[in-house]
Amino acid sequence: MAELEKPRLGVAMIGHAFMGRVHSQAWRSASRFFDLPMEPRMRVLVGRDAQRSKQAAQRLGWVESATDWRRVLERKDVDLIDICTPGDTHAEIAEAALAAGKHVLVEKPMANSVAEAQRMNDTAHRARAQGVHAMVGFTYRRVPALKLAQELIAEGRIGEVRQVRAQYLQDWLGDETAPLSWRLDKTRAGSGALGDIGAHIVDLTYFLTGQRFAGVSGMLDTIVAERPLAAKVAVAAGGIGGSGGGLGGGLGTAVEEPGAVGMGPVTVDDAALVTARLTSGAPVILEASRFAWGRKNALRIEISGSRGAVSFDFEDMNVLHYYDATQPARTSGFTRILATEPEHPYLESWWPPGHGLGYEHGFTHQVVDLVRGIAAGEDPRPSFEDGLHVQRVLEAIQHSSGASHQWTEIHDQERS
Numbered sequence: 073m074a075e076l077e078k079p080r081l082g083v084a085m086i087g088h089a090f091m092g093r094v095h096s097q098a099w100r101s102a103s104r105f106f107d108l109p110m111e112p113r114m115r116v117l118v119g120r121d122a123q124r125s126k127q128a129a130q131r132l133g134w135v136e137s138a139t140d141w142r143r144v145l146e147r148k149d150v151d152l153i154d155i156c157t158p159g160d161t162h163a164e165i166a167e168a169a170l171a172a173g174k175h176v177l178v179e180k181p182m183a184n185s186v187a188e189a190q191r192m193n194d195t196a197h198r199a200r201a202q203g204v205h206a207m208v209g210f211t212y213r214r215v216p217a218l219k220l221a222q223e224l225i226a227e228g229r230i231g232e233v234r235q236v237r238a239q240y241l242q243d244w245l246g247d248e249t250a251p252l253s254w255r256l257d258k259t260r261a262g263s264g265a266l267g268d269i270g271a272h273i274v275d276l277t278y279f280l281t282g283q284r285f286a287g288v289s290g291m292l293d294t295i296v297a298e299r300p301l302a303a304k305v306a307v308a309a310g311g312i313g314g315s316g317g318g319l320g321g322g323l324g325t326a327v328e329e330p331g332a333v334g335m336g337p338v339t340v341d342d343a344a345l346v347t348a349r350l351t352s353g354a355p356v357i358l359e360a361s362r363f364a365w366g367r368k369n370a371l372r373i374e375i376s377g378s379r380g381a382v383s384f385d386f387e388d389m390n391v392l393h394y395y396d397a398t399q400p401a402r403t404s405g406f407t408r409i410l411a412t413e414p415e416h417p418y419l420e421s422w423w424p425p426g427h428g429l430g431y432e433h434g435f436t437h438q439v440v441d442l443v444r445g446i447a448a449g450e451d452p453r454p455s456f457e458d459g460l461h462v463q464r465v466l467e468a469i470q471h472s473s474g475a476s477h478q479w480t481e482i483h484d485q486e487r488s
């Protein structure tokens with residue numbers, strides 16, 4: 073009975089391919105595993121095609137489907153808009169939703185440019201004064217082993233942060249016959265490997281160290297300049313029943329033209345190589361690539377401090393390696409921490425120790441933190457302010473790459 077007395081949070085989600093499927097899983101599971109102060113209700117799923125949206129809604133657990141997100145913003149039973157569409161739509165939908173008094177969860181990267189992100193942040197700032205909250209979907213912050221790393225660093229367990237090395241490696245573009253998709257179109261995605269996966273390691277560096285970026289030098293490279301246009305039939309594969317939806321699989325919203333043939337240009341980077349400094353001066357090296365054969369989702373980050381280090385690889389996502397440099401050399405070495413104990417972040421609600429978590433759990437934790445934040449009247453992190461910082465870093469890398477890798481400073485204007 074107590075469940076029924078909780079205030080309800082009506083949710084509408086836009087987009088139902090890769091992220092739409094995993095976000096649906098998160099909305100379905102969050103209140104069944106965690107004690108939430110509000111009860112999410114999956115009211116309506118929005119897509120562009122009526123029939124596909126209806127099928128997706130039925131399969132993914134949404135009460136209704138719709139094709140016009142603007143009409144959905146008028147509904148009184150919808151309190152939150154979850155944006156799971158490509159980057160070129162984020163600013164328009166998020167700003168309209170916040171102005172309509174709806175809380176917003178927007179997928180990363182927050183926008184396709186700093187100008188858009190700045191506008192979104194301004195809108196979120198005004199909305200906050202009305203009790204309306206906004207969050208960016210940098211999901212990896214909610215992987216228990218990475219949250220544990222953040223806690224250890226904040227506790228001083230590695231001392232002062234001295235150096236960060238991070239990589240995000242995938243290989244789904246290694247095959248040069250892999251077709252074009254919106255991810256390879258600058259007007260839709262904003263950038264390539266940089267914004268798609270590099271954004272995650274920029275945000276994680278910021279999250280784990282608690283420090284923003286002060287400056288960057290970047291090199292972006294497009295390795296395969298043109299690719300086959302995909303036929304419309306490939307488009308549907310990213311939706312319901314697809315083999316996974318997203319990336320190289322169904323390629324989601326690959327091509328808008330039915331029966332498209334021939335080749336088209338790749339207008340984004342395939343790989344991003346970056347050197348940077350944090351505000352403390354600590355050096356950072358970042359690499360994002362979708363051409364790293366055999367690396368399927370290798371998000372790796374290692375942070376070395378004055379008295380130890382942490383090291384993580386998403387391909388072994390339940391594990392954090394911790395090195396305590398104060399231990400005697402004779403027996404020292406990285407400790408492999410299996411972050412599945414009830415004492416570890418988010419684990420109190422899951423399985424017995426050793427019964428590991430997977431990709432989707434980070435998204436469930438994201439919903440948990442979002443709902444708790446809304447109920448507490450706080451913007452959960454990463455806020456739009458955080459998303460704006462990441463956007464500034466991405467844009468500075470693009471600028472640097474276009475200017476012979478020139479060192480490019482990042483200036484955040486903090487709100488008071």
Ligand SMILES: NC(=O)c1ccc[n+]([C@@H]2O[C@H](COP(=O)([O-])OP(=O)(O)OC[C@H]3O[C@@H](n4cnc5c(N)ncnc54)[C@H](O)[C@@H]3O)[C@@H](O)[C@H]2O)c1
Pocket residue numbers: 086087088089090091092118119120156157158159161179180181209210211268310317318319323324325326
């Ligand atoms: N947090 C993460 O780890 C993560 C992982 C993958 C993707 N993403 C982000 O999620 C977003 C979506 O990526 P995806 O992989 O789900 O893409 P996708 O191609 O698999 O799905 C995109 C969905 O958006 C819909 N769509 C496209 N344009 C639309 C419009 N104008 N109006 C309404 N619906 C529209 C498509 O029909 C499709 O359902 C992107 O911003 C991407 O960067 C985040």
